[in-house]
Amino acid sequence: MGMSTLQNLDPVAGTFLPAVEPGETVIERRRGWRALNVAEVWSYRELLFFLAWRDVKVRYKQTALGAAWAILQPVLMMVAFTLLFKGLAEVDTGAIPYPLFVYIGLLPWTFFANSLGSASMSVVESERLITKVYFPRLLIPFSSVGAAMVDFAVGSIFLVGLLAVYGIFPVWTWTLVPLFLLGFMLAALGAGTLLSALNVNYRDFRYVIPFLIQFWMITTPSIFLDLTKSSMSPETLALLRCNPLTGLIAGFRACLLGTAIAWGDVAWGFGLVAVLFVAGCYVFRRMEASFSDVI
DSSP states (O other): OOOHHHTOHHHHTTOOOOOOOOOOOOOOOSSSSSSHHHHHHHHHHHHHHHHHHHHHHHTTOOOSSSGGGGHHHHHHHHHHHHHIIIIOOOOTTTTTTTHHHHHHHHHHHHHHHHHHHHHHHHHHHHHHHTTTTOOOOOOOOOOHHHHHHHHHHHHHHHHHHHHTTOOOOOOOGGGGGHHHHHHHHHHHHHHHHHHHHHHOOOHHHHHOOOHHHHHHHHHHHGGOOGGGOOOOOOHHHHHHHHHHHHHHHHHHHHHHHHHOOOOHHHHHHHHHHHHHHHHHHHHHHHHHHHHHHHH
């Protein structure tokens, strides 16, 4: 038995490996924990950027208003919530003007909802790309969340102007905004990645997802209510805090307005989104081997 033959022997399985020519790349299935290969995803970062940019262009292709829709969505919802809750229900937000209060909550929620909706359908809509070339499949739902970041940035421009109109100017807590943005991104990545994988094998999810987003918004009352002034029972408030966005949105609003941040709720929210992110990536990687066959 020659030296070259011995070099092709797998010492673990006891079988011979196929010969690999210099410069060739062999793609093999990995075993065990493989939720997120950071090095592999990072090596394809340019592809991630181009996929996200493609999603941005497709979203606003042949639209008259273009990126202005990123502002109109939360603004129109802000008007609706103001008329409903402030005009009819007389919701108490203290010294904070209600339009500003609700817009700060709607901005990250709109980012999350748009990311979740597009990411959950991203794998099914990328059928031709998946079946023709190899790349980390996680880039597909990740790019959908990256595209929604453009909408968040555009909507933030209007938010800064709204803060100035109401006489609220930068304070040191504004430096915490990237921290909360990271939390919203992890929530969108985790839920979007999980649903995108499930949507491949179970097409019922395309009908479940719109309902899920509506239900999730209703169970995130920190968007339109100040829970510290709410008459809800302690049990109901504890149940609502099981939603990670409840504490994150309240904390995001507090850091912009310079008010007290409920760090306990924020820490709980970050813990939940971290678990959601890991679970979403794990389920995705476990199911992605069958994408080309099922899709």
